[in-house]
Amino acid sequence: NDGLQTIHVGTSYSLKSVPANNNNTIQVKACNNAQVEGPPIATTSVTPEGRPSDPKEVKVSSIESTNVSVVWKPPTQHPSFSTISKYEAVLTHTQNRSKECNVTSPTITFTNL
Structure with missing residues (x-):
């Protein structure tokens, strides 16, 4: 068994539980009641x-x-996800002013408050 299955549907189908950050090839072909099949059309996608x-x-x-x-x-790194590229930190003052910073390490100092 190659893990593939044939699903008889109308003109659309939603795949569920597809692993994140994964290359997928999906083939669709038309079939009739006489079990005659048309050529498959393939599309490749990457799940986000x-x-x-x-x-x-x-x-x-x-x-x-x-x-x-x-x-x-x-945070704990999920094996299917790429590494964290940055952290975004926002400090909001009581006067409704805010300060936003992007950093790559797990520490930040807001200055000149």
Whole structure:
């Protein structure tokens, strides 16, 4: 058994439980009641990656008059997903102002607050 199955449907079908970040080839062919088949038409697609898990143990590591430092542990890496490329951190002030930063390590210091 090659893991493939024939599914008799109308003009559309939704595949479920397809692994993330995976190359897939899907073939569709027309068949009639006399068991005569047309040539298969193939399409290739890549399923999108799933979203990374949330960072763990996010906490403020220091507060100074105009600086705040935040640290966290990286999320557990799923084997089918690519590595995390960056973290986005947003600090929102009580005056409805915010500061956003992109970093590649699990620590950030917001300065000049």
